[in-house]
Amino acid sequence: MPVIPIGPFHPALKEPEFFKLYVKGEQVVGVDIRIGWVHRGIEKLSEGLTFEQIPFLVERICGICSNVHPLCYVQAVEDIAQIEVPDRARYIRVIIAELERIHSHLLWLGVAGHLIGFDTLLMWAWKYREPVLDLFELMTGNRQNYAMQAVGGVRYDIKPEHVPKILEVLKTVEKETKKAVGMVEGDPVTKKRLEGIGLLTTEQARDFCVVGPTARGSGLKIDVRRDDPYAAYGELSFDVPVYTSGDNLARVLVRMDELLQSVELVRQALDGLPRGEIRAEFKEVPPGEGIGRAEAPRGEDIHYVKTDGRNTPFRHKIRAPTYANLPALSVMLPNYTLADAVITLGSIDPCFSCTERVAVVDVRTGKKRHLSEEELVEISRKHGA
């Protein structure tokens, strides 16, 4: 059976990953994903750093959603030490997290457009992502890796003069996102490229334990912001958008809805922003264990921290959302054409630096057996790939 290898180092890929697509003519019939080229041993590194140093380390797990890992981590530690975070800090956490979701989803929207040959959408979405990054620079000094989260609160305050600028950017994003929804839904070619492709049924989504927009596009109403309210989400009102069709179009529409939702959430948080301190003092972290969860742009992120009374964690376990979503590709890719594989891969918004490892689903439709590396080579030789 012909195999089309892509990666691990390939001019078209942004991160090192390796896909083997098994094809019959135009049809993809099986897939083998191998990742592990960006494994940096962050969990082990974390065991050698103090509780206050770790946010800077975990911030560098991912270059796009760089706020969500420190947020999860500090929540886990706050849980252990029972630190009460000041109200103002909780609201600032929401503002940063939602602005991050906006820029991440806009980035993704552009990439998705690019993957289906709709480069106008790429230019256009990234154009409106830029001002959001400028906001981060204004508020924290950095466009990425904003170093905002700290155990007990946040490191920078939002100044009154920032608020009008934030509101202005939100207005533009809102207006342009609404246009984009029209562009995707109203354009028959774009719709045809997305509709009914890369199907993940609700049952499969539940079985593979997928999270985030991938789950919500398949009819699972889960969202950590609602299901385990952290920061100030318990005090803000928002919906969890759900689509039941489970195809690529559903995952696009979920993210579009979330963009508008995030705009609204930032407005609510700015509106209700309480006065006061932004960081609570803490002396030491007692022995114990804590779990921090947050809804990253790609889905649920979870950090487990165990402490033994010293100044460093005894164990720090991290599970990024793409790690939970990737295995589901083994049912989403087969039975569609090779040209659709790219957008289906893109539709889970994979982040391999987050996943930092992961790998290998070899499902060959029909037989569904698992093959070893040697067997694969053997097969590909025999059938003259």
Added chain:
Amino acid sequence: MRAEELLEEIKQKFGEIFLEGGLKPHLGANPRIFVRVSKERILDAAKKMVEMGYRLCTVSCVEHMSFFELIYHFSLDQEKVLANLRIEVPKSSPRVDSITSATKGALFIEREIHDLFGVEFVGHPDLRRLILADDWPKEVFPLRKG
């Protein structure tokens, strides 16, 4: 409170699998449920959790002097509760049943723990290397403390 009721429900459903359990306060939301279950029956426990509607988030492995502690984090999203099942796997024979037949969500998680800690998951359909390179020496587990 809802978490207490759910802990009671788990206790009822689990029967003899349930060794001990309790709630741990969690700021701002429902308390976390922690339950210790017997290692031999973890597959049954996972099946019961999935039946009750829980979703597997991940599994954390922690190394202690003589055993590995595996913590299975299950989320019951609509009830806003996170339940954690805890088992102890002796270091002298680090083998435990795979829960992949209860939920496919465990496929990658168990392979990762197998790579980094050397815990063997009996019944896993494909326990190949996940993170480590193919030429990494056998019996060397990077996250073990020594």
